[in-house]
Amino acid sequence: MKSAIPQDVQMLILGFSILGGLFLVALVRIFQLSRSNRRMRLETAKMEKQAALQQLEITAIHHDAMSWRARAQRQFDALRSDLSHRLLQSEQGGARALADLDKTHQKALSEALVKISELEAELAAKPLALVPPPLPLPAALPKPQSLQQPALPALPAMETLRIQALESDLAMARAELAASKQQNAVLQRALLLARRKPAAALRKSHPRSSARNA
Template sequence: MNRELLQDTLTFLIIALSIVTGLFLLSLVRMVRLSRSNKRMRTENAKMEKQAALQQMEVISVHHDAMSWRARIQRQFDALRSDLSHRLQQADQGGANALKELDAVHQQTLAVALARISELEAALAAKPRPAAPAVPAAVSAVAPKPPPPPPSSLPALPAMETLRIQSLESELNAARAELTNVKQQNAGLQRALLLARRRGSMTPMRKSAARHAARSA
């Protein structure tokens, strides 16, 4: 009885030892596999850290280049805007001076033309009228009437006074035409100056809109 119990106990112990040995071997194999996996993951982790560091450095370099490029473009744009503003001020000042000179020349030309027209009108108004020579009444009563002149085949030439009046009228018409031409030129120059000012004022507005669009983009 004791022997059978002892055999059963030994058998149970052998079975238990076999199970424990198998589990131990399985745990050893699992540990070896886990150590290899951890080693491989540590290697990959080191590689990933290096790649992340390189990418971070690249991102920082790109950001630095972008900031430097933006600062350079901003400086160039500020210099260009200052230059254009200065040129616009000079153009406005030159246009104002040109308009003043044009007005002065126009006023001077207008005054000369008006003076010339006044002189011509005064000359036309003060033209002398030829007077017939006075003949005594006795002589005219006694003297016989002269015979009528024979008809001439040639037309009568205009008198000197008529030629002078015609020349004065032609000069007056020429002066009036010149005055009208000066007025038309003055109006055209004023329209051109106004158009140039409008174009100059629209250019900074377009550039500011383009700058705002570039910033928003």
């Protein structure tokens, strides 16, 4: 039976059988590839969605970081401006206070010096002052016993009290002068402290803002 079939026909049948098997294999492979392609397209769509969501999240985080940085920069600028304004005001107030204090000190010093000079002049002139003689009574009138004794012996006590009052005024003037000098030193120390505090606050806030910006 097989020998009755020509060899060419057998070769054709064998060739068609091989081609049919290869076609079936190709169909199966094409079906598998289509399934894998469809699955990869789905996964690609999911990955694209995830990438888009991640991109949105990154953009939102970047926007939040930029807005926080801008807000921190504005707060730092406002704080620096406020501290600079306060420092300027404190320096101006301190300069005015020092000027007023110098004027008051110079005025008080000049007044105290004038007063001291007057008191010293009065103290120096008091021992040389002469007591005026008593007025003579009329000759026609009799001189009673009480009027014959002059009332001037009380003058030394009055002069002593006046000298003591002048010395006390001199001591008070010197005490006021020392108090004004002490007050001047205290105000100068307070002005130095007021100048140092805003500068220290600026130095403290600058590294914090640098660290936040970093």
